[in-house]
Amino acid sequence: MTSTTDPLTPEHLSATTLLRFATAGSVDDGKSTLVGRLLHDSKSVLADQLEAVERASQVRGHSAPDLALLTDGLRAEREQGITIDVAYRYFATARRRFILADTPGHVQYTRNMVTGASTAELAVVLVDARNGVVEQTRRHAAVAALLRVPHVVLAVNKMDLVDYAEPVFAAIAREFIAYAASLGVPEVTAIPISALAGDNVVEPSAHMDWYGGPTVLEHLETVPVSHDLTDCPARFPVQYVIRPQSAEHPDYRGYAGRIASGMLRVGEQVTVLPSGATTTIAGLDALGRSVDTAWAPQSVTVLLADDIDVSRGDLIAPVATAPEVTQDIRATVCHLHERPLKVGERVLLKHGTRTVKAIVKALPYRIDLSHSLAHDNEPAQLDVNDIGAVVLRTAEPLPVDAYAESRLTGSFLLIDPADGTTLTAGMAGEPFAAQPAADEAADEGWDF
Missing domain, CATH: 2.40.30.10 (Translation factors)
Known part of the structure; x- marks a missing residue:
C-alpha cells in the first residue's frame, strides 16, 4: 500500500494546479502583446530575455520594449510582425502553473490553433475593440467548441483606442456570447483590456471603473480546472510489448503504455480490443515496482493472466465499460x-x-x-x-x-x-447538430 504522501497517489496529482490554455484571435488583435504583458507583469520574464526584446525593439524603431517579441520567436515572425507558428511558454505564479500556447491569427494558420488548443482547458479569444466580432473570431470560437475546450475568455483588447467606452465592450460581449452559445460553448468570461497599456491584464484598470470583474491573470489563476480522469472509464492503449530475455523471468510478457483515462486494478476483468478477448489483470508495474492500482495519466506495464494475442495499437479496457x-x-x-x-x-x-x-x-x-x-x-x-x-x-x-x-x-x-x-x-461523434448524412448505400467498389 502507498501512503498519502506518496507521489504516485491521486491526491498528490490533483493537488498540482496546472492550467493549459491557448490564445487566439485575428491578425493584429494583440495576442502576442497580451502574452508578453502577462509574462512581463507577472514577473515571469528572465533578465536576458527582456534585454533581447529591448534590443530587437530598438532595431525596429520602438522607444519602449515591444512585449509581443517575447512570444514571436521566429525571425520571420519578427520581420513580418505576425505570429506564424504556435509559441509555447511555461510560467508560474504563487497560485498556479501554466502552459500557454500562443496561436497564429492569420486565416491560413487556423490549423495551428487546432494544434495549440487540442489539449487546452481554456481558450482566450481576443477581439479588437475597434473591429468587434469578425469572421476569424467566429472561426476560433468554433474551433474551441469543436475541441470541447471547457472555458473560453473573450478579451476585448485595445480599449484605450475606443476611450475605454463601456457600451463598445458590452455590445461586443453580447454578440460573442450569443454566438458561442449557439456553438454549445458552456462558459464565456468577457474581460475588457488594453494589452499595450496593461489594463486588466495583471493589474486592475484605473480607466474602467465600470468593470468589476477579474483581470485576465486573476481569472486564469482561479478558474476551476479538473485533471481528475480517474472517474472516466479506463482506457489503456498498448504502446509496446515487453519480452525481457531473463533467466529469472523467462515467461515475462508485459504491455507498456500510458493510461489515457480511468483506473486499472489487479484482478479486474478486462477485454483486449479490437479482438474482444477477455482476461484479468495479473499485475501492474509502475516506476520499476509492482502496484495494485494505477490511473491516468501514469505510464505502466500491464501483465495479463492469460496468454492471449496482444500487440501495439490494441486497447485494454474493463469489460463493463468497453467502447464500441x-x-x-x-x-x-x-x-x-x-x-x-x-x-x-x-x-x-x-x-x-x-x-x-x-x-x-x-x-x-x-x-x-x-x-x-x-x-x-x-x-x-x-x-x-x-x-x-x-x-x-x-x-x-x-x-x-x-x-x-x-x-x-x-x-x-x-x-x-x-x-x-x-x-x-x-x-x-458530431459536436454540431448535423443534417442527414449522405446515402448509406454507397459501399460498392470498396477494397475492404
Missing part, C-alpha cells in the same frame, strides 16, 4: 492541409497507438463559419481550415469513444499514406 468497436466512423473534422479532402480518398487513420487504412466514404456537410453556421450539404471537398463532417470506413475495426466523452480516445488524425503528411484532425 466499429469500422464505420462518423466525425467532425478540421482539414489542415492545402490539398483538399475528397470522397473516395484513401488515407491512414491514426487513433491512439494504432494506425489503419481508411477510405473517405462521405462528406455530409461543411460548416459556414462566416455568420450563420449553416451546413453546406455534401460539398465536393473540404479545403484547408474547413470544418465539416466525414464518414470513414476503416480496413480494421477500431475501439472509438465519442469525443464528447473522451478527448483522448475520441480523437484521431488522417494521414497521407504516400508521405506521412497530416491531413485532417478528427473528433468522433
